[in-house]
Amino acid sequence: MYHALGYSAIVFIKATMTLDTQDVERAMRVSKDAAAVIDAYRTKFSISDSFYRLSGQMRALTDQELHAELCYAESLLFCSILTFLHDESLSSFVRGALKIRACYQSYRECGRLLKSEIWGGRDWRIKAQFESGTHLGVGTFNLLLSTLPTKILRLLEVVGFSGDKDIGMFELQECTSMTGTLRATLCSLVLLSWHLIAEFLVGAANPDIDICQKLLSPLNNSYPQGAIVLFFRARLNIVMGKIDPGIYFFNKSIDVQDVYRQFHHICFWELLYVFPNTFVMAKWLFFVINSALSCESIDFDNVYIFCDLVSIPRTALQVVVDVFPILF
Secondary structure (H helix, E strand, O other): OHHHHHHHHHHHHHHHHHOOHHHHHHHHHHHHHHHHHHHOOOOOOOHHHHHHHHOOOOOOOOHHHHHHHHHHHHHHHHHHHHHHHHOOOHHHHHHHHHHHHHHHHHHHHHHHHHHOOOOOOOOHHHHHHHHHHHHHHHHHHHHHHOOOOHHHHHHHHHOOOOOOHHHHHHHHHHHHHOOOOOOHHHHHHHHHHHHHHHHHHOOOOOOOHHHHHHHHHHHHHHOOOOHHHHHHHHHHHHHOOOHHHHHHHHHHHHHOOOOOHHHHHHHHHHHHOOOOOHHHHHHHHHHHHHHHHOOOOHHHHHHHHHHHHHHOOHHHHHHHHHHOHHHO
16 A cells, blocks of 8 residues: 555656656556555445444554545645646646545544544554544645635635644644654655745745754755755755855755756746856857756746847847757
């Protein structure tokens, strides 16, 4: 069950990084297979069981059945996101929305199970792993839904969704405090993404620096050469106004891995706005234009080239014209 979920997570990450059609289709197949495998381990409730659950009581479930419910919610989340990436049609949007709703309902069911009295006599590690996953799912959903406009959120509440930022932050912080669990590290990355990226896009641009430093410290000790960790270290330094360390860690994040070239684009995009001199800007231009011409970023090659040309100083423009005449 966890093997199927882990494998689907790996191919999901690759698909979201490359956005290649073949990678997305492969990830969809693997995620659907994983969901089918996990669903076989889930408990099947009868009508009488449903009424029993409505009364606030829960039928005794095995450890395997409990974790199957959590893993199923996570696999549905992979499937729903991949559905949006694979096809932009209205029917695909509806299918993805229905899968997200099913995923949300599964996480809510996990929350009810966590608050029930079925945990007596079980190994504490079984509950800890289940609890951290539930906190991660419920917290992430609340945090994301809280960013929607009030009118849309009220409309979604009619079909069973709800979003509260305070609840979301509390749930995620509870998960990060459960060190040693499988999903604690992922939860730390979610919080860092919120404070260092999303806060400037959909929030009030007021990240909690203390929390970011607290989260990054153990990650840096465990994964000092991790590209994602180095990226967040760079973002934290930039947010704190430390430009030179930020540039250093962005470049280091680029240098430590060469598998997901698309992740380099994210770093170079950030570097565009912090490079202080023409020489390093020229280095950025060389990579971006070369990447566009080699079709590493098929969807954004024209955007990159446009940004290149409007960003460089007039004195450096002639150099670019001479080196890359095909662009002109």
